[in-house]
Amino acid sequence: MKILKKVVNKIVAHIYSLLDHEGYARWIGVKMGKNVRVYGNPINMFSTEPWCITLGDNVHITRDVLFVTHDGGTLLFRDKIPNLEYTAPININNNVYIGVRSIIMPGVTIGSNCIIAAGSIVTKDIPENSVVGGVPARFIKTTEEYLEGLTKKSLGLGHLKGKVKDNALKEYFQQKSLKNKG
DSSP states (O other): OHHHHHHHHHHHHHHHHHHOHHHHHHHHTOEEOTTOEEOSOOTTTTOSOGGGEEEOSSEEEOTTOEEOOBOGGGGGGTTTSTTOOOBOOEEEOSSEEEOTTOEEOTTOEEOSSEEEOTTOEEOSOBOSSEEEETTTTEEEEEHHHHHHHHHHHOOSOTTOOHHHHHHHHHHHHHHHHHHHHO
């Protein structure tokens, strides 16, 4: 009977994670501010100590991001030091974007107004107003410099949504393609 209950609980958790990403994160204990968006299934995103993770307001977490709140390497030394443990909270402040397949390690705080580039491994605190990337993540530029570059490259379609935006992008790139051929 215990095994059946465990299987049912896992199925319910998985379904919940698919239907309501943010609700699932709160349900497992992640502390979340307002306007937090989790893109992609969060079922394995928040480590084994989700209650050690705090997300501020307007945080965007893309697909396959991992929050690692502990160091599993301690298991190798538990025969010598049975009580050896390293678990530390992760704090993400306001207005943060975390790119696809990034990993946030234990004890890290990411300041407000930061962008974490796709595929980054964040091993130390990130000061506010920073764009970081790489393995390990390093400072690239300020968010103000990032915004300047984006403004210059902007297609002016960010206000559009769904199919309207898709159609506008298709039209834009089709016209651009025709100009390049002509």
